[in-house]
Amino acid sequence: MTASSTKASPPAARRRRKNNPESVRADILAVATREFSEKGLSGARIDEIAEKTQASKRMIYYYFNDKETLYLHTLEAAYQKVRLQEAELDLDHLAPLEALSRLVRFTFCHHAKNPDFIRLVMIENIHHGRFLAQSELIQSLNAGVIDVLSNVYSRGVEEGCFREGLDPRELHWLISALSFFNVSNQHTFSRIFDWHQAAPENQQKLEDHVTDMVLRYVRPD
Amino acid sequence: MTASSTKASPPAARRRRKNNPESVRADILAVATREFSEKGLSGARIDEIAEKTQASKRMIYYYFNDKETLYLHTLEAAYQKVRLQEAELDLDHLAPLEALSRLVRFTFCHHAKNPDFIRLVMIENIHHGRFLAQSELIQSLNAGVIDVLSNVYSRGVEEGCFREGLDPRELHWLISALSFFNVSNQHTFSRIFDWHQAAPENQQKLEDHVTDMVLRYVRPD
DNA sequence: GACTGAACGTACCATTTCGTACATTGTTGA
DNA sequence: TCAACAATGTACGAAATGGTACGTTCAGTC
Numbered sequence: 001m002t003a004s005s006t007k008a009s010p011p012a013a014r015r016r017r018k019n020n021p022e023s024v025r026a027d028i029l030a031v032a033t034r035e036f037s038e039k040g041l042s043g044a045r046i047d048e049i050a051e052k053t054q055a056s057k058r059m060i061y062y063y064f065n066d067k068e069t070l071y072l073h074t075l076e077a078a079y080q081k082v083r084l085q086e087a088e089l090d091l092d093h094l095a096p097l098e099a100l101s102r103l104v105r106f107t108f109c110h111h112a113k114n115p116d117f118i119r120l121v122m123i124e125n126i127h128h129g130r131f132l133a134q135s136e137l138i139q140s141l142n143a144g145v146i147d148v149l150s151n152v153y154s155r156g157v158e159e160g161c162f163r164e165g166l167d168p169r170e171l172h173w174l175i176s177a178l179s180f181f182n183v184s185n186q187h188t189f190s191r192i193f194d195w196h197q198a199a200p201e202n203q204q205k206l207e208d209h210v211t212d213m214v215l216r217y218v219r220p221d
Numbered sequence: 222m223t224a225s226s227t228k229a230s231p232p233a234a235r236r237r238r239k240n241n242p243e244s245v246r247a248d249i250l251a252v253a254t255r256e257f258s259e260k261g262l263s264g265a266r267i268d269e270i271a272e273k274t275q276a277s278k279r280m281i282y283y284y285f286n287d288k289e290t291l292y293l294h295t296l297e298a299a300y301q302k303v304r305l306q307e308a309e310l311d312l313d314h315l316a317p318l319e320a321l322s323r324l325v326r327f328t329f330c331h332h333a334k335n336p337d338f339i340r341l342v343m344i345e346n347i348h349h350g351r352f353l354a355q356s357e358l359i360q361s362l363n364a365g366v367i368d369v370l371s372n373v374y375s376r377g378v379e380e381g382c383f384r385e386g387l388d389p390r391e392l393h394w395l396i397s398a399l400s401f402f403n404v405s406n407q408h409t410f411s412r413i414f415d416w417h418q419a420a421p422e423n424q425q426k427l428e429d430h431v432t433d434m435v436l437r438y439v440r441p442d
Numbered sequence: 443g444a445c446t447g448a449a450c451g452t453a454c455c456a457t458t459t460c461g462t463a464c465a466t467t468g469t470t471g472a
Numbered sequence: 473t474c475a476a477c478a479a480t481g482t483a484c485g486a487a488a489t490g491g492t493a494c495g496t497t498c499a500g501t502c
Binding site: 443444445446447448449450451452453454455456457458459460461462463464465466467468469470471472 | 473474475476477478479480481482483484485486487488489490491492493494495496497498499500501502
């Protein structure tokens with residue numbers, strides 16, 4: 001309308017179509033992540049995802065076959081991203097107590113900074129984990145998580161700063177529970193108890209309490 | 222078709238319509254609770270709720286104005302039911318340590334036995350607690366919950382079996398987090414770590430750990 | 443028994459929503 | 473250069489879905 005008109009303007013702002021499969025795919029996935037995590041599988045709309053994308057609806061069905069497959073890929077991508085971040089954590093050179101403390105704080109903060117991921121997991125639980133069950137990828141990704149904690153814990157037991165008899169898997173469960181709940185139930189909890197849970201000072205307090213709680217739980221005596 | 226035919230059979234299995242507003246309303250609410258908690262606000266279908274009801278779809282719109290209002294009433298009813306159950310708990314005659322232990326175990330078991338309620342709260346959080354915010358009923362219902370815990374805690378501090386300086390609201394947060402997560406993330410956690418979390422023996426273990434964790438957290442030293 | 447408003451059933455409508463048919467353009471290798 | 477396939481745009485279809493119009497029956501009142 002404004003500048004170059006029909007089709008004889010080759011190089012300029014003509015915006016000729018340019019095939020770029022990977023970026024289109026990534027774009028769709030990014031938008032889908034936002035939409036699904038915000039509205040759930042049934043609440044999200046393919047048309048709306050398409051609109052918010054550079055691509056068209058056709059492309060969604062071209063790269064992902066249907067809504068559920070798109071959702072599954074969204075879930076997988078989210079888990080992959082998480083594992084990548086977790087991999088950066090290097091605890092082996094730290095003393096057990098320091099390492100555990102670092103791990104708890106990392107988990108707490110990580111969840112707090114990635115509400116999209118938390119919400120996807122919530123949504124997946126609403127669906128009874130039926131999509132996660134289909135994904136071998138996610139299953140394999142999560143195998144190593146316990147190992148890290150297990151390693152720290154057994155070192156701590158050896159050095160006498162952790163008490164014996166705890167199951168690393170259950171320890172992980174406790175840490176996850178506290179960190180997860182902080183994001184998943186923030187809205188209802190804040191409203192019911194009239195407490196601005198998301199406020200930085202309250203987040204800091206909760207992080208401290210959670211860390212404190214875990215450390216008190218594992219210490220001898 | 223089979224027995225009495227047209228309209229001249231008054232008393233028998235003719236199944237004459239019988240007005241019963243309260244029971245119809247309750248029926249709708251019960252079915253809606255199951256459907257919403259299972260599939261979420263957007264996932265649940267009015268037609269399906271109607272089918273599973275003794276009543277017709279028309280009745281849903283007659284008693285509840287639209288889908289969202291029905292959902293809100295479902296949520297309110299769920300919270301009311303919970304508070305009724307909680308009210309049965311009488312802790313004042315127990316020693317602080319015993320009282321707190323009892324409270325934690327009660328919360329843990331209660332959540333485990335009421336997955337519908339937990340799922341509704343999850344769903345409500347997906348919606349940013351926007352419906353809960355509309356309900357003065359729920360707000361008022363939850364006011365007293367902290368008081369019970371607060372009472373137990375301050376008695377414990379006086380008697381020297383709890384350490385000072387803890388905020389009852391935050392203590393409640395910790396107990397809720399552990400009890401809630403046990404239900405909310407059961408599916409993903411079980412699948413990822415190949416661990417049948419719902420199995421009675423594992424539930425018992427978790428209940429013990431959670432209780433233990435809270436008690437260790439509050440004890441002096 | 444007539445009357446009235448509440449309680450209820452049936453059929454239907456308008457829109458949304460997932461998905462696809464079909465045509466078109468870009469890209470790559472022989 | 474040109475075939476062949478990958479990538480993309482446009483328009484549309486069929487079913488699902490929230491909600492309503494309209495009529496009928498029940499139950500209490502005069």
